[in-house]
Amino acid sequence: MTKKPLKSWKTLASESKARRKTPLNPEQVEKLNKIFEEIDKKQERADEDSKRKIARQPEV
Amino acid sequence: MGKVIPFSEIEFYLTSIEKSNAPKGTILDTNVLISASYDVRDSHAQITEILDILQYKSYRIFATVNTRSEYLEFQRRLILTESLLDLVDEFSIAKLPKNARARIQTLKGSLKTSVAADSEKDEVFNESQLKKIKREFSAGPHSGQKNWLEICDTFLKGKIANEDQSLMDRGVEYISPNDESQKHLFDASLGWPEAIGICEKTGTAFSDSMILNALKASKLTFIVTLDFDVGYAALSDPNMKDVVVPDRLFKETRHYHFPN
Numbered sequence: 001m002t003k004k005p006l007k008s009w010k011t012l013a014s015e016s017k018a019r020r021k022t023p024l025n026p027e028q029v030e031k032l033n034k035i036f037e038e039i040d041k042k043q044e045r046a047d048e049d050s051k052r053k054i055a056r057q058p059e060v
Numbered sequence: 061m062g063k064v065i066p067f068s069e070i071e072f073y074l075t076s077i078e079k080s081n082a083p084k085g086t087i088l089d090t091n092v093l094i095s096a097s098y099d100v101r102d103s104h105a106q107i108t109e110i111l112d113i114l115q116y117k118s119y120r121i122f123a124t125v126n127t128r129s130e131y132l133e134f135q136r137r138l139i140l141t142e143s144l145l146d147l148v149d150e151f152s153i154a155k156l157p158k159n160a161r162a163r164i165q166t167l168k169g170s171l172k173t174s175v176a177a178d179s180e181k182d183e184v185f186n187e188s189q190l191k192k193i194k195r196e197f198s199a200g201p202h203s204g205q206k207n208w209l210e211i212c213d214t215f216l217k218g219k220i221a222n223e224d225q226s227l228m229d230r231g232v233e234y235i236s237p238n239d240e241s242q243k244h245l246f247d248a249s250l251g252w253p254e255a256i257g258i259c260e261k262t263g264t265a266f267s268d269s270m271i272l273n274a275l276k277a278s279k280l281t282f283i284v285t286l287d288f289d290v291g292y293a294a295l296s297d298p299n300m301k302d303v304v305v306p307d308r309l310f311k312e313t314r315h316y317h318f319p320n
Contacts, residue, residue, distance in 0.1 A: 006115055006229065006230055007229045008112055008115070009108040009112050009230055010108045012108070012230065013098060013099040013108075015226060016098075016135075016223060019222055019223075020142050020143075024154075024214065029154055031210070031214070032154055032214060033154060035210050036155050036156055036157050038207075039197060039207055040157045040158060043157060043158070
């Protein structure tokens with residue numbers, strides 16, 4: 001079996017950068033946006049609940 | 061005592077050691093691997109040239125398990141940092157949750173400030189900053205970290221494995237006296253007491269002490285590093301081998317003299 005030739009070190013950074021800079025596809029963005037929307041809603045609800053709790057506390 | 065060799069003299073150095081019976085191979089420090097993979101660093105061009113010379117001259121290139129872990133840790137933080145910063149970019153079509161956006165923006169500001177103050181600092185979030193961002197993706201005290209898992213699935217899945225593979229594609233091997241194919245490279249056991257001894261003698265970071273210990277236990281003649289401390293430790297140990305460093309560091313080590 002022939003040995004695979006080694007890649008040059010000069011291409012390591014550009015290959016790595018290209019992998020990091022690959023943009024998300026529309027399905028990935030849509031999936032993330034759904035999750036993000038859900039988080040926003042839950043966080044807003046949690047904020048309102050805590051405000052209501054504080055408002056309900058009797059004044060000292 | 062080991063010698064410190066500047067990058068500019070590597071070819072003369074390699075010619076000089078080729079006459080010896082030492083195996084043709086070297087150990088790389090984590091910083092060397094990071095600089096080779098990240099062209100933002102000043103030393104990037106110099107280090108890729110040195111590594112290509114070693115490859116051309118058929119030197120086996122080794123890294124320790126510790127080095128591999130530190131390298132992959134850097135890649136993890138780099139990938140997450142760039143992905144998270146892309147999400148807050150003004151042209152991003154991702155609609156980040158309010159709290160997460162605010163947190164990333166704030167930490168982006170701190171990161172830019174610290175990089176502006178120290179040119180050697182990488183524009184990469186540290187672990188504490190990443191943890192703060194991660195917390196913002198939790199929808200509430202009982203919602204767990206499932207959302208963060210989705211983010212990891214989108215941004216990290218397969219990517220760290222690719223970075224690891226990239227090193228292997230360039231011939232990086234992980235040094236181990238337990239590997240049958242490497243047994244002939246060692247003439248001493250690779251133990252913790254020796255690594256602790258190196259650390260206690262020079263105060264070198266423990267990860268560097270482990271690399272130096274691997275070099276000492278092996279029959280390899282030299283390591284390549286970008287770290288002044290490793291050169292310093294080599295000069296201070298009468299039984300240490302050689303260290304190849306950038307010319308700038310070589311000039312610094314010339315100020316130190318140790319008894320033989």
